Amino acid sequence: MSIQQITPKQRGYLIVNSHPAGSEATVDRQWRRIEPAAATGRAPVVLVLGASAGYGQAILLAGLRRHGVRGIGVAYEGAATERRTATAGWYRTAATSALAEGSGGDVTFVNADAYADATRAEVLKLLAERYGPVDHLVYSLASPRRTDPATGEVHHSVIKPIGSPYTSPSLLFDDGAPQVGTVDLAPADEAERAATVKVMGGEDWGLWVRALAEADLLSPGFTTVALSYVGSEITAPVYRQGTIGAAKEHLEATARELQTGVLADRGRAFTVVAGAAVTQASTAIPSIALYTSLLRNVLGEDGWRTTDDQAVDLWEQLTGAKEPALDDRGRIRLDGWELDPAVQDRVRELWADPEAALAADPAGAAWFYNQFRQLYGWDVPGVDYTVGVETAVPWPGQR
Ligand SMILES: NC(=O)c1ccc[n+]([C@@H]2O[C@H](COP(=O)([O-])OP(=O)(O)OC[C@H]3O[C@@H](n4cnc5c(N)ncnc54)[C@H](O)[C@@H]3O)[C@@H](O)[C@H]2O)c1
Known part of the structure; x- marks a missing residue:
């Protein structure tokens, strides 16, 4: 037992502790916002890699709520210690x-690498x-590093432009x-580009799909999706054209x-281009923080598609309720709301x-900051932070 009253320990975009009740409340809210649907037929078996946060978590919640899925969620989270809370993803997984x-x-x-x-x-x-056998493998890992299982080498991803330096306005929060601040990024060298591909490219996804195939664990209608992002021309130098x-x-x-x-005649593999999300x-x-804040100003709450909204859309396409909305490169697109030309024109202005823009309308930046704090369970409406909470929450299935 470790009941404590805790306050956030934050430096810039880093918060080193998280609030159990706040983290749980964010998951409860997501759950309530996803409209339930009567599950029909056999419960699909899912394997979600990256199930404790962001898109992977939203896809698992929507799958549970609307399609009665069963299966496995994998994440890599830290348990509470005497001196530290667990990570927010740990608490969200328990919830x-x-x-x-x-x-x-x-x-x-499963809590493992x-x-x-x-x-x-x-x-x-x-x-x-x-x-x-698995019906749907969802690949939604986001990590700064990966140990290559074949060589033992640790690769680190970098977020840098390729070819030329890039200077951009950015968003800072002072208390x-x-x-508005400025970021200057030197271009990546070839080793950094290659390392980023090793971490966030498709090698590990391929290993998972081949391992399932070899173990005879692909169901007849097997579908796998991996999350991707295209984003705006505004962020392209550091995102789509970068490492x-x-x-x-x-x-x-x-x-x-x-x-x-490996999947010829045995299944389907897609990337899913999702929209901007605060994760x-x-x-x-x-x-990205500045861009996302301005995008929020343009779209407001009504025009914004949450990770949950997009997860619901994705499931409709995976289960055949809707035809997959594919682009000319065969990718499932969930980001039409973000890349609508009229929206992008306004963000560019x-x-x-x-x-x-911030002075005229600080709402988008305030929203962004609040979303960012909620990622760690802080500033969640309805949570009383003056009350002590149990920080040593067990991982599901473990006592
Ligand atoms: N956030 C966005 O704006 C956005 C937009 C479109 C697409 N995407 C894509 O969605 C995917 C997921 O990103 P996110 O923003 O939801 O990330 P996130 O940081 O919210 O979640 C990452 C997940 O990966 C897990 N993870 C990290 N390293 C792991 C490891 N070694 N072993 C097991 N689990 C591990 C974490 O525990 C967590 O569950 C990425 O491919 C990202 O590019 C993100």
């Missing part, structure tokens, strides 16, 4: 598991023993007050390779003078 159980679901959560062969072996064993974009190109090429290779992964990318 997701409780909701799954409460609705009669059957999900096992998804890039490791040992984790693959553990997950395959669990599938074979408990769930059977919560938004300010992370090179990794996304590799991920997208991997979908085609899996489709014509731990995205707040690490310079200038604001981007031309971000100080003036």
